[in-house]
Amino acid sequence: MPLAITTAAPEEFPALADLWEASVRASHDFVSEADICFFKPLVRDTYLAAVSVRCARDATGAILGFVGVAAGKIEMLFVAPNHFGHGIGTALLRHAMEALGATQVDVNEQNEAAVGFYRHHGFTVLGRSPLDGLGKPYPLLHMARGDGAAPS
Numbered sequence: 001m002p003l004a005i006t007t008a009a010p011e012e013f014p015a016l017a018d019l020w021e022a023s024v025r026a027s028h029d030f031v032s033e034a035d036i037c038f039f040k041p042l043v044r045d046t047y048l049a050a051v052s053v054r055c056a057r058d059a060t061g062a063i064l065g066f067v068g069v070a071a072g073k074i075e076m077l078f079v080a081p082n083h084f085g086h087g088i089g090t091a092l093l094r095h096a097m098e099a100l101g102a103t104q105v106d107v108n109e110q111n112e113a114a115v116g117f118y119r120h121h122g123f124t125v126l127g128r129s130p131l132d133g134l135g136k137p138y139p140l141l142h143m144a145r146g147d148g149a150a151p152s
Contacts, residue, residue, distance in 0.1 A: 074104070
């Protein structure tokens, strides 16, 4: 399937937040319903605006996934559930590394598929935090590719 990776427009943030929610529901069974409701407006109204967001789009322009990067760190990478396992995440990760200089990521420790995905792509665990950035009980693994430097 031909894929285009483009910059997200702010008016697309509500659709990206919907994709985020669908992806989290399909892959993060450890996140409570209350926390999904808590995080979704933050994703839509705050987090997406704080990062460089790129979308993977099919030939019709439909968004299949997105990645957000800030200061060399992948802050979010989500794929629509019906496109899991089709190379969308890999394409977004490669774009984040090659075009946006991303070498680091924090991953929910309970999301074993995501941890395995990043390990498969050369990331290693550098550390762990018992709580997420908002103090919620979702431990994070701090991962980096290579020495954490931007790819050459």
